[in-house]
Amino acid sequence: MVVYLPSIATFRQDYIETRLENAQIAVLALEEAPGNMVSPALEQRLLSQSGVIAIIVRREDKSLVLGFDVMPDEVNATFDLRNPSLGMLIMDAFDTLENGGNRVIRVIGDPMLPGTRLLEVTMDEAGLYRALANYSNNVLVLAILTSLFTGILVYLALHWLLVRPMRRVKDRIVAFRRKPEAVPKRSRESRRPDEIGLIERELVRMQDEFRQNLKQKSHLAALGEAVAKINHDLRNILATAQLASDALQRVDHPGVQKVSRRLVSAVSRAVALCESTMRHGKADDPLPEKRWVSLADVVRDVAMSLGLMDDENFTFEFGVAEDLRIYADPEQLHRVLLNLCRNAHEVQGPSGRIEVNAMADDDGTVHVRVRDGGPGIPEHVRPSLFKAFSSARAGGTGLGLATARDIVLAHGGQIGLEDTGPEGTTFAFCIPGEEAED
DSSP: OTTHHHHHHHHHHHHHHHHHHHHHHHHHHHHHSGGGOOOHHHHHHHHHHHTOSEEEEEESSOEEEESTTTOOSOOSEEEEOSSOOHHHHHHHHHHHHHHTTOOEEEEEEOOOSTTEEEEEEEEEHHHHHHHHHHHHHHHHHHHHHHHHHHHHHHHHHHIIIIIHHHHHHHHHHHHHHHOTTSOOOOOOOOOOOSHHHHHHHHHHHHHHHHHHHHHHHHHHHHHHHHHHHHHHHHHHHHHHHHHHHHHHHTSOOHHHHHHHHHHHHHHHHHHHHHHHHHHHTSSOOOOOOOEEEEHHHHHHHHHHHTTOSSOTTEEEEEEOOTTOEEEEOHHHHHHHHHHHHHHHHHHHTTSEEEEEEEEEOTTSOEEEEEEEOSOOOOGGGGGGTTSTTOOSSTTOOSOHHHHHHHHHHHTTOEEEEEEEETTEEEEEEEEOOHHHHO
């Protein structure tokens, strides 16, 4: 419609202006004739060639008329084309189509001949109607063809750019839902820079990551089942060891008493860990049973468990005040320090140094640092340092730091790598006091 409305108005205007130009040419023939009179036959030919019924030209001193004898007594409509507006031309065009060419109209136009002040023609609207109707039909057919061609191009473009890639995404999602563990045949990665290409690439990456996680979960499930069976048998073995350690405590010998206390403590912790694992059916730690404990006693117990207190080749130092107390589960706190100190001991070999320092804030939060004299942690290992099964040492399980992190977080604290380098590595964690938690 945007194209059609101004086009029919322009077509009608051009049609009428052509008749006006022809009428002025016919008037020139009349003006050159003797007495401004021509024969009826020539007059009819001039009017017929001009496509009008009558012509009136008003000069400054006279008026020229062609078709006076055949001029109708009245006309059905008058149109002034001297200063037309687009809206008026559109309305006049629809007026012509609406009346079906059954009118006689008068048209006033701009004269081209010098000294002419008025040009007026009377014409039958039937020819204008037929030409305008034919032009409208042609525009309609052209619009339909253009719309069909454009629609086909738009459909093909949408199908190629949107439907086909979204169908591929749909097929991938459906296939992945049916068999998430199956590895699909590798197809060429989409290089499209728009959102569709981004969706395709991210979907492939997400499915690959999910497939790897699913495989890892399956392996972990099988590992957990094996650990549960081993844990069951280990608990029975530890029960026997516990009975034997109880018997050692009854031996009246200072050296045996010293060793038996350490043995009983270690076996009791191992039995408690086995029972906790069997009770929960997984490796997650239960909620901590917090109470105020002496941090120095816990650190000293950890050193005795690792045999560092009596090792002449290894230096174990701890700057922990005897009166420093920490609000935590003693067994879980023991596991955190044990994992950190064991890692520090193993990374240095038979000789080395471990320093444990602690201080408390005014709100009761205790900050603990464990520093070793080892070679430092490689840079590529640091991002996954606290992830399970990610060990920097050959033969390591990668569970020590992950377990320590879970325990510290369960206490409402934080743990992290403070610094590392050729001079050594420092791990730090903090556990809030009872006042800080409140």
